[in-house]
Amino acid sequence: MLPLVSSYLRQAVSLSLYPRAGLPLPLYPRAAMSVSIQLQPSPRCLFDEPLEVRVSGLSPLQQVTLKAWLRDEKEQLFHSAAFYTADPRGQLDLAHSPSLGGHYTGVQPMGLFWSLSPVTPFTRLVKRDVATSPLSVHIEIFEGHWSLGQLPAQPLATAINQRWFMKEGLLRIPVREGRIRGTLFIPPGNGPFPGVISVNEIKGGLLEYRSSLLANHGFTTLALAYHNYDDLPKGVINLDLGYFEEAVHFLKQHPKVKGLGVGAIGISKGADLVLSMAAFLPDVRAAVVINGCITSAEFGLSFKNKLISTGLRHTVSRMKIADSGVADVSEVINEVDKGSIIPIENTKGTILFIAGEEDKNWNSKHYVDEAVKRLKEHGNDRFEVLHYRGSGHYLEPPFFPFCYASYHSVLNICTKWGGNAKDHSSAQVESWQKIQAFFRKILHQ
Structure with a gap:
């Protein structure tokens, strides 16, 4: 036989x-x-x-x-x-x-x-x-x-x-506190728990999936909107970092939040906002920066009536259009104005940089390398770095399908995000575990 x-x-x-x-x-x-x-x-x-x-x-x-x-x-x-x-x-x-x-x-x-x-x-x-x-x-x-x-x-x-996206007993509470607009997720149990603010990409509105999934793992999380949601501004030129400072104070003082400070996690445009929060707001003790930039992308950023950054700009004429109609925008981003670089060397907390090495939205690996160089030059060693080969821009929680290309809300065209499905998926699984471990290590201190 x-x-x-x-x-x-x-x-x-x-x-x-x-x-x-x-x-x-x-x-x-x-x-x-x-x-x-x-x-x-x-x-x-x-x-x-x-x-x-x-x-x-x-x-x-x-x-x-x-x-x-x-x-x-x-x-x-x-x-x-x-x-x-x-x-x-x-x-x-x-x-x-x-x-x-x-x-x-x-x-x-x-x-x-x-x-x-x-x-x-x-x-x-x-x-x-x-x-x-x-x-x-x-x-x-x-x-x-x-x-x-x-x-x-x-x-x-x-x-x-x-x-x-929510386990049994997880609380979901809409937030309208002062200027803050978002949703709070509180794990079941007595607590208190480490607190984390989640900031999403530039398209606006409010996305809660990353916050709810983190909360399932024992974090009190705030999904924070910052434009084009509820009564928040729709046409934005400059963002006010004071708005994010309000959110940090709100979360830190919540009875279901423990520790001396809070964490923050952001992807794409949300990542540079989290980096700015870490640089200017000492209560941000742990920052996860996923495929972000080292300056404020698209919008200017001000704090206490002072302009921090004029915003990263792009030149559309450098866009390449494939036969399929999908755009490659990896070369449209202009050189970063050194005067607008976020002063990350002032960060009192710890930063976890995550970069997809085949990100086609912008060169995330380059920005991480520049950030690390700046931190080292100023004697700041409170950072960790994760680079993922074969990974593109939208690094999501595990098992989200790989997105090869989709509509770009700033450039108004379908663009490719880079990476390949297998490697990108592996990066999502590993980075998700590393993110949770990072927050637990820093915020339990």
Whole structure:
């Protein structure tokens, strides 16, 4: 029997590595038991939690296609697919079974999730309602190896994974305190907990998913809006750092917040705001700067009636447009005015810089290198650095699908963000753990 099994295995691997669209593949005898998909430890989990996907009831060495799909809050469809071969017992375990083709290859336990791609090009998956609805990922298995457009009408089995953003007992409290507009998340339990402010990218409004996910891990978090939300200004020329100082004081004094200060985390435009907070506000003890700049991007920044930075500008004529219509904007950013560089050497707290080395929005690695150089020149060693090869601009919490390109709210065009799906996803998983460990280390002091 062993030579026969070996022969079938070689045939399965060969065909699945090079599937021919529309050509039926050899079918194996149906197993006596029905096919089922098991999601462990539960079909319901938090969005940043890994999931074990297993299949039983297949025929030995049966070739199958696994498909995942979800619809976002705007009914946009995202989907992924991968080709697998069952083991001699008719089982699959994505933690050990390699994908032989499709949206990813190799052993990737969460590959179906991070490789989800939009059916409508240039769509980024963003979750706004973190309180009342999950993102539901449908997982289906089909006989044979097929592209997404050629799958059989009926799957062999289906399962649904509900991925939530708030754990049971987590409190979500809208904040309208003085000028502050945002949402506070308080973990279950007596507390107090380390406090963290989350600041998002330049598009405005209020995004809460990063804050809610952090709060699930034991942080009192404030998702802070800073323009184009509620009664905050829509047309902004200069931002006032005093607004962020109010937010720091609000969070620090909250009875559910512990310690001598608070943390702050920001991505893209939010990252340079967090860097400014760390430089000027001594109560910011821990700052996480994700793919940020060393000056104020786009908007000017003032503090106590003094202009700190005139804002990083760009030259649109240096933009490159691909045949697909997607823009490469990596060279449109102008040189940073040395007089506008954030005086990060004054930081009393500790900074964690995170840079995607293939960021195409701007050269994040260069800005981190310049920041570290400046800190060292001034004898400030309170910083840590994480560089990620193959990673692009939007480094999100784990298992958010890789976004190759989407609409740029400043340049009003679809732009590519850089990186590749596999490396970017790995960076999201690792950096998320490092961020939590960093905040715990600094804010528990």
